[in-house]
Amino acid sequence: MSTISRRIVLLSSAALAGAAFLGPADARDLKITIGYQTVVEPSKVPQADGAYESATKATIDWRKFDSGADVIAAIASGSVDIGYVGSSPLAAAASRELPIQTIFVVGLIGESEALVARNGAGIEKAADLAGKKVAVPFVSTTHYSLLAALKHEGVDPKWVDILNLRPPEIAAAWARGDIDAAYVWDPALGQIKTTGKVDSSQVAAWGAPTFDAWIVRTDFAERNPEAVRDFVKVTGAAYAEFLAKPDAWSVTSPQAAKIATITGAKLEDVPQLLRGYVFPTLEEQASDKFLGGGTVKAVEATSAFLKEQGKIDAVLPDYSEYVSSKYVSEALASN
Known part of the structure; x- marks a missing residue:
């Protein structure tokens, strides 16, 4: 799944165009399908609490996906309204002119994603990946980071046996001994790093920063702007609560327990994984650093790299x- 099907995008454009003829939805009858991933981050708490349903007064169908590429495909088909994706699949989708909007930057990815080399595989740095089997979900932030690491080390990707596997498949392949290394996120990351070495390379420092984001189908947002605003407001409130007292989200906290339940991550790993991101506030979201300008530049830079690769x-x-x-600004104004 190294690319997003052009056929899916073309079909989705027709489907979304048809949907645009529908009038504004009655909030009492509104149904929202949200595609989420098992990334450890604060919005899993309001997801577990039903806060999104309360704020939007909608029925929400939460659908779990294993990769951003899968989320993009679902949004393209019209089966998902709001989705959680990484910057790489976001850039790929935008480059193919899928009618979407980025409405919330989850955070800059740090140690929450990592390259792990199997113990005994003879891999000490990215340059040692030549000739090895490395698994990664294609068109994901980890795929982007892997390619950036190889470029930085002067390793042609053709010299590496890069396998396209989703996180659960990576964990299974690792358990069987089929792969030498993997670049992935939790809960698969937590499973494989027990018998592997985590590469501490700072890909962002090499000029290839990655981030996660919530996106929305443009037609859905146009028909349901208040629901999108309320979704953003609930998400921002969860982040504000964490940023105000991050130490309170300890291993014994109800927040950590809810996140572990939703994501499948190990409870004891949740506090550390939360610190693996740099989470922006709603005010920062609306600024030139993020949705006010910086995110556009980041998507453009990511797209240029993907084109090069x-x-x-x-x-x-x-x-x-x-x-x-628009939606973060409206969420701020309604506080």
Whole structure:
């Protein structure tokens, strides 16, 4: 699944165009399908508490996905309204002009994703991956980071046997001894690093920062702007609560327990994984650093890299229509 099907995107465009003829939804009858991933981050708490349903007064169908590429495909087909993706699949989707908007930057990815080499595989640094079997979900932030690491070390990706596996498949392949290394996130990361060595390389310092984000189908947002605003408001409140007292989200806290239940991560790992991200506040979201400008530049830079690596066909002249600060600004105004 190294690319997003053009056919899916074309079909989705027709489906979304048809949906645009529908009138504004009655909030009491509104149904929202949200595609989430098992990433450890604060919004899993309001998800567990039913806070999104209360705020939007909607029925929400929460669907778990194993990768951002899968979320993008579901959004393209029209089966998901709001989805959680990484910057790499986001850039790939925008470059193919999928009608989406980035509405919330979850955070800059740090140690929450990692390259792990199997003990005894003879891998001490990224340069040692040549000739090895390395698993990664294609068109994900970890795929992007892996390619950036190889580029930094002067290793041609063709010299590496890169396998396209989803996180659960990576954990299974690791258990069987089928792969030498993997670049992935939790809960698979927590499973494989018990018998492997975590590479502490700082990919962001090499000029290839990654982030996660919530995106929305443009047609859904246009028909249900208040629901999107309320979704953003609930998400921002969860992040504000964590940022105010991060130490309170300890291993014995109800927040950590809820996150572990939703994600499948080990409870004892949750506090550390939360610290593996740099979470922006709602105010920062609306600023030039993120949705007010910086995120557009980040998506453009990611797209340029993906084009260089042959993962997308072309880079758009402008990505601003795929990033919106409207909903974070409205969420701030309604506080």
